[in-house]
Amino acid sequence: MADNFTYNATAIFDAKATLGENAWVVENPIAGAVLVVLGSIVLAFISTLAMRWLFWHVAKRTKTELDDKVLEALPEPTFRAIVLLGLLWAVGILGMGGAGSLASNIIVTLIYLVVVLAAVSIANVFFKYGFEKLAERTQSTLDDEIMPIAKKTTTAIIWIFGAILILSHWGVDIGPFLAGLGIAGLAVSFAMQDSLSNIFGGVSLILDKTFKVGDKVELDSGEIGVIADVGLRSTRIRTYNNEMITVPNSILAKTKIKNYVQPDHSLRLVVKFGVAYGTDTERARKVILSTIKGITGISKAQEPKVVFTSMGDSAVLGEAYFWVEDYSTGYDRWVEATEEIYKVPRMRGGGIPSPYSS
Numbered sequence: 216m217a218d219n220f221t222y223n224a225t226a227i228f229d230a231k232a233t234l235g236e237n238a239w240v241v242e243n244p245i246a247g248a249v250l251v252v253l254g255s256i257v258l259a260f261i262s263t264l265a266m267r268w269l270f271w272h273v274a275k276r277t278k279t280e281l282d283d284k285v286l287e288a289l290p291e292p293t294f295r296a297i298v299l300l301g302l303l304w305a306v307g308i309l310g311m312g313g314a315g316s317l318a319s320n321i322i323v324t325l326i327y328l329v330v331v332l333a334a335v336s337i338a339n340v341f342f343k344y345g346f347e348k349l350a351e352r353t354q355s356t357l358d359d360e361i362m363p364i365a366k367k368t369t370t371a372i373i374w375i376f377g378a379i380l381i382l383s384h385w386g387v388d389i390g391p392f393l394a395g396l397g398i399a400g401l402a403v404s405f406a407m408q409d410s411l412s413n414i415f416g417g418v419s420l421i422l423d424k425t426f427k428v429g430d431k432v433e434l435d436s437g438e439i440g441v442i443a444d445v446g447l448r449s450t451r452i453r454t455y456n457n458e459m460i461t462v463p464n465s466i467l468a469k470t471k472i473k474n475y476v477q478p479d480h481s482l483r484l485v486v487k488f489g490v491a492y493g494t495d496t497e498r499a500r501k502v503i504l505s506t507i508k509g510i511t512g513i514s515k516a517q518e519p520k521v522v523f524t525s526m527g528d529s530a531v532l533g534e535a536y537f538w539v540e541d542y543s544t545g546y547d548r549w550v551e552a553t554e555e556i557y558k559v560p561r562m563r564g565g566g567i568p569s570p571y572s573s
Contacts, residue, residue: 248305255301263290292333331377416464489530514538
């Protein structure tokens with residue numbers, strides 16, 4: 216591979232092939248090499264100035280800082296790459312036999328390093344002014360914890376890829392290295408299987424927008440609480456008894472979760488009741504509806520509803536439905552409605568049959 220690359224580079228920057236057998240550069244290789252180097256420096260200056268002017272006009276049209284920083288990172292590596300290409304051409308003009316081949320390989324290596332450093336710089340800009348800025352807008356700490364890991368992993372991958380290209384260019388057999396790297400990666404993945412499962416579970420929870428910090432949720436197992444934190448490995452839920460439940464993200468991603476905040480903060484409540492046989496159900500419905508409407512905090516946008524659902528052993532069973540605009544007030548309103556509905560038959564001279572369970 217190294218021989219092929221050297222041949223291609225020599226073919227591209229060979230003065231005779233490019234300029235012809237009688238070219239002045241061929242007859243005066245030293246002067247020609249100096250002119251090529253100086254010309255590449257001038258071209259590099261002109262190119263970077265043009266890039267900065269063009270990028271400035273493009274970036275000022277956007278409100279984000281990300282594109283500005285990305286464009287700022289490009290002129291410097293472009294300058295270095297053009298100068299190095301000029302040096303590579305100058306070496307091709309001078310020839311120099313084996314020394315020239317060694318010099319060409321060194322220059323090509325430097326070009327690879329310039330490209331790798333530019334890629335790392337641009338990746339860091341994306342993380343600092345893109346992903347990390349986005350993470351700051353969320354209340355979850357999961358993305359804040361993932362960003363440094365993702366940044367380091369991306370940098371390592373870029374350097375590994377660059378090292379493979381450089382070693383291949385110098386004729387180093389990278390097959391055993393890649394095989395060893397694959398085996399090591401497989402061993403690490405097995406060792407970190409649970410941790411990686413939790414990390415990906417947390418990422419899926421955020422991408423699916425299952426919940427966010429501050430949401431009231433109910434787990435499939437019956438626990439109810441408020442999301443306190445979404446971490447790298449687990450999610451913490453604070454119950455209304457001030458208990459902290461820690462659930463691994465991999466398990467939470469597979470669990471059925473009821474989110475009281477989605478799709479909005481409104482909540483429908485149900486109060487079950489029973490009235491004695493012989494009661495005028497239509498009159499009872501009107502009285503219960505009037506009672507519910509008199510409770511402070513009940514949503515006016517959605518009408519409450521009372522239905523009789525079945526006939527029990529000693530009572531006609533019914534359910535009262537009503538809405539609150541904010542789920543956080545739901546429990547208090549449900550208790551109040553239960554108490555007021557319980558008083559209704561007694562205030563009307565009737566009675567609630569016993570036994571009865573809702």
